[in-house]
Amino acid sequence: MQDTLRITEVFYSLQGETRTAGLPTVFVRLTGCPLRCQYCDSAYAFSGGTLRTLDDILEQVAGFRPRYVCVTGGEPLAQPNALPLLERLCDAGYEVSLETSGALDISRVDTRVSRVVDLKTPGSEEVQRNRYENIEHLTSNDQVKFVICSREDYDWAVSKLIQYNLEERAGEVLFSPSHHQVGASDLADWIVADNLPVRFQLQLHKLLWNDEPGR
Ligand SMILES: C[S@@+](CC[C@H](N)C(=O)[O-])C[C@H]1O[C@@H](n2cnc3c(N)ncnc32)[C@H](O)[C@@H]1O
Numbered sequence: 001m002q003d004t005l006r007i008t009e010v011f012y013s014l015q016g017e018t019r020t021a022g023l024p025t026v027f028v029r030l031t032g033c034p035l036r037c038q039y040c041d042s043a044y045a046f047s048g049g050t051l052r053t054l055d056d057i058l059e060q061v062a063g064f065r066p067r068y069v070c071v072t073g074g075e076p077l078a079q080p081n082a083l084p085l086l087e088r089l090c091d092a093g094y095e096v097s098l099e100t101s102g103a104l105d106i107s108r109v110d111t112r113v114s115r116v117v118d119l120k121t122p123g124s125e126e127v128q129r130n131r132y133e134n135i136e137h138l139t140s141n142d143q144v145k146f147v148i149c150s151r152e153d154y155d156w157a158v159s160k161l162i163q164y165n166l167e168e169r170a171g172e173v174l175f176s177p178s179h180h181q182v183g184a185s186d187l188a189d190w191i192v193a194d195n196l197p198v199r200f201q202l203q204l205h206k207l208l209w210n211d212e213p214g215r
């Protein structure tokens with residue numbers, strides 16, 4: 001069917017990450033991902049899911065009467081119909097964000113969407129999948145994120161921050177600890193010691209709800 005997407009879950013929660021952290025947000029989690037980051041907290045979205053029409057998804061989202069909608073996964077951009085879904089969510093008046101691994105082309109994503117591009121670090125074990133061409137398409141409405149697994153990952157992220165001048169290219173640069181793989185306070189201390197122009201973030205939903213699916 002032409003206008004369907006494979007969906008793992010649609011739920012209303014507090015956004016746990018990014019520049020809208022703490023704001024009530026509808027999450028649309030798309031099924032399937034071509035990557036296998038060693039830390040992935042959403043592996044339950046790799047398979048299964050339900051084929052649903054865009055109309056059906058839009059109707060469920062509208063039922064929550066949200067201001068913010070986050071399209072995540074899995075890897076949303078692995079499904080071609082993610083593009084019309086994002087457009088229709090914008091047309092409906094929501095503030096829309098997209099979480100993507102950065103392994104697929106973001107250039108055709110509606111620029112009304114805040115694209116949260118995760119640059120995969122060596123510690124993710126998927127660093128070779130980064131599509132660095134995406135960086136030239138970033139605007140001040142977009143966000144770049146590094147999920148840091150070790151001091152080596154931190155040093156790598158700092159080198160990419162400088163090499164690609166990410167502070168200028170994106171509206172936000174986010175440094176997040178990989179959950180329980182690097183000390184959150186260590187990462188915070190490194191950022192302050194180096195006076196980095198980045199936003200430290202923790203996954204609020206894990207502090208609140210200990211990573212239950214659908215929260
Ligand atoms: C589950 S992914 C889905 C979207 C897309 N596949 C991606 O990787 O951006 C959403 C975000 O959660 C982050 N994430 C996944 N597991 C994590 C963990 N254990 N600790 C911190 N962040 C994690 C990812 O790096 C990504 O930024």
Ligand SMILES: Nc1nc2[nH]cc(C(=O)O)c2c(=O)[nH]1
Pocket residue numbers: 013014015016017027042072073099205214215
């Ligand atoms: N509350 C909440 N916020 C989130 N932000 C990103 C999430 C994700 O799993 O992609 C997520 C999630 O699963 N729950």
Ligand code: SF4
Pocket residue numbers: 033034035036037040041042043073074075101
């Ligand atoms: S790209 Fe995203 S969904 Fe896919 S394995 Fe990595 S963190 Fe998980």
Ligand SMILES: [Mg+2]
Pocket residue numbers: 041042
């Ligand atoms: Mg999650």
